[in-house]
Amino acid sequence: MSNSSSIFSYQWISQSMTIYFGFFTLITGFFGGLLNILVFTTLKTFRSTPCVFYLTTASAVDVAQLLTSLLIRILSYGFYIDPTRVSWFCKLRMFTVQYSALISLTCMSLAIVDQFVSMIHQRLSSLQLAHRHVFISCIIVLIHGIPFLLYFDSVDGLCQIVDSSFAKYFSFFYLPFLLGFLPLIIMITFASLAFFTSRTHANRNRHIEVSSRNRQLSAMVLVQAIFIVLLTVPYLIVTIYALTVDSPQQDPVLHARNNMIQSVTILFYYESYATPFYVFYAVSRRFRKQVGYVLFDIHFKRFQQATNNLNNNQVVPNTEID
Secondary structure, eight states: HHHHHHHHHHHHHHHHIIOOOOOOOHHHHHHHHHHHHHHHHHHHHTTEEEEEEEEHHHHHHHHHHIIIIHHHIIIIIHHHHOGSHHHHHHHHHHHHHHHHHHHHHHHHHHHHHHHHHHHHGGGGGGHHHHHHHHHHHHHHHHHTTTHHHHHHEETTTTEEEOOOHHHHIIIIIIIIIIIIHHHHHHHHHHHHHHHOOOHTTTSOOOOOHHHHHHHHHHHHHHHHHHHHHHHHHHHHHHHHHHTOOOOTTHHHHHHHHHHHHHHHHHHHHHHHHHHHHHHHHHOHHHHHHHHHHIIIIIIHHHHHHHHHHHHHHHOOOOOOOO
């Protein structure tokens, strides 16, 4: 196979994966995120739980990430419609990407930590504290995103970093530490502690409903944390390699292959924003029942009642026969 044929094959695979798998991730993640928000905000048992408040916030940010980041990637790499060629859009997109990613990881980490803390020190877990933690996190990440607005720009039609110092920070701290080791280690450690603690407390004289909910949430966040690790680590490794080693001046076939691998790992990385609802649904039988209850016993019946009321309230005009 010639070099040109190999390059074309890699580019075709990358483009096809971006279009088909990207749209699949976008659609499933969008509706999954909305269903998470609907279930978490409808049931009273969830509305009063700090852990679920973090999960609800993460679901909202995940939907925003898919719409503002993945959709633009599909347009750019799948259909060659790249709005980031415009300088201000490039800056805004990269700011949004880092903001959504960090808030999502922060909320997932806080949810898992809160789930563990609530089992050993109930007073340290409250909805008021959860609101405060999310607010402070949003402010910190907002400030952290200012350099993204300053040092990302469109150069020769590519959205890239234009400052060497910030490029080092992005490659050696932001990607491996803030998006990688720190949140992943926190999630795995505290999710495991919460899961085993919930099993221990299940044998004690505790309120049945609270114990059952804690075991449910512990299992949900533990498995989701595992999925985040599996979907994020390959993306981090490949992206860091591309930023530090790969270059357009190397062998064109090798460069095209690396771009294809990077595109695939990025798409799997976006799956971490799309999978939470489906992970929760698969892991927890109770959550499956809660989803059915919210959709059919609450909202569908409300829709039927509203439709019946609308039909009953219609005014039928009087017809007089001469």
